[in-house]
Amino acid sequence: MLSAVRAQLLPIIRLYLLGLKVLLVQLFSTPFRLPVMPRQDGKVAIVTGGGRGIGYEVVLHMARLGAHVIIGGRDEQEGLAAIRRICEEYKEAKVEFKKLDLASLQSVRQFVQSFKERDLPLNILVNNAGVMLVPEGRTEDGYEQHFGVNYLGHFLLTWLLLDTLKDSGKCGHFSRVVSVSSSAHRIGEIRLNDLNSCQSYSAHAAYCHSKLAQLLFSSHLHQELQCGGFPLSSCAVDPGMVDTALYRHLWTPLRLALSAAAYLLFRAPAEGAATVLYAALSPALEGESGGGYWANGHREMTTPPTFDPQLQLSLWETSLQFVGLQ
Structure with a gap:
């Protein structure tokens, strides 16, 4: 009984202590400011979860630079509302919404099939959508929700779009x-049997x-692309703690306390999007230099498991089995 309670409490304590550390760092550091990026005319980008928060800011900035941006999301009303706001600000914007539910592998396949039927190029894929601290539950395919939405749905999406990206x-x-990750990966574990x-x-x-898991996949993918000599790079980004709806499932007293001080402690969505945009658009990250893990505009070291080649490969192969590709 005591061990079960400890198993429940320890992840909570570790995550909130990590969150406190991140907030203190943010409080006493200057947010990264995105330099002027080159025009993106003729380029096509897909941004998952682009209807709000960080994803919306990424879509807005890319549209301003002339890219054709496709928002992949499950909430059509939210996506269409985002498009209206963007087009009100920038009338020439090429932005559209397509249904994509990352909790359904079938929805991911349908999204990719619909995209490929249009014979468009794909220059940028931003795996941004995610869930955090949602109640215990399973995706349509029977996977734990965080694993299924944050990781496995994006794994399949990326895999199915690799040929077009290349x-x-x-x-x-x-x-x-x-791939939009989080500093929370530092206290994560990969238990291949669970x-x-x-x-x-x-x-x-x-x-x-x-x-x-996102970070392991991003790192392994970049290595595979380098070895194959493909004109495609893969990286992961930590946007910091940003004032978005992602935190709505926090313990209620903590959520209320944080919302009262959000303007001071949290970054604005546009600030959170800055490093994501830098990773996606900056000429300085061309080719091999485009890999790695990025936070606040800089490449950062991450935890040892991220660099474990056997763990990367095992997760990769297990994921292929889960999505029916091996």
Whole structure:
């Protein structure tokens, strides 16, 4: 009984202590300011969860630079409202919404099939959508929600779009995959025999595990692309703690306390989007330099498991089995 209580409490304590550390760092540091980025005319980007928060700011900035941006999301009303706001500000914007539910592998396949039927290039894929601390539950395919939405849905989406991304890149103008992760990956674990968190469930632990899985996939993908000589790079980004709806499932007293001080402690969505945009658009990150883990405009070191080649490969192969590709 005592061990079960400890297993529940430890991830909560570790995540909130990490969150406190991140907030203190943010309070005493200057947010990264995105430099002027080159025009993106003729380029096509897909941004998951682009209807609000960080994703919306990414879509807005790319549209301003002339990119054709497709918002992939499950809330059509939210997506269409985002498009209206963007077009009111920038009438020439090329922005559209397409249904994409990352909790359904079938929805991911339908989204990709619909996209490929249009024979468009794909220069940028931003894996941004996610859930945090949601109640215990399963996706349509039976996977734990954090693992299924944050990681596995994006894994399948990226895999199915890889050929288009490769074909769209060229020397000096690589295509890019940018996965929005979190500092929470630092306290995550990859338990290959329990990726669905069945043995002892904790929403806090499951969220951290899913973010570490994202990082392992991003790193392994970049290495595979380098070895193959493809004009495509992959990186992960930590946007920091940003004032978005992601935190709505926090413990209520803590959520209320944070919302009261959000303007002081949290970054604005546009600030959170700055490093994501830098990773997706900056000429300085062309080619091999486009990989790695980025936070507040800089490449950062991350935890040792992220660099474990056997763990990367094992997760990769297990994920392929989960989505029916091996």
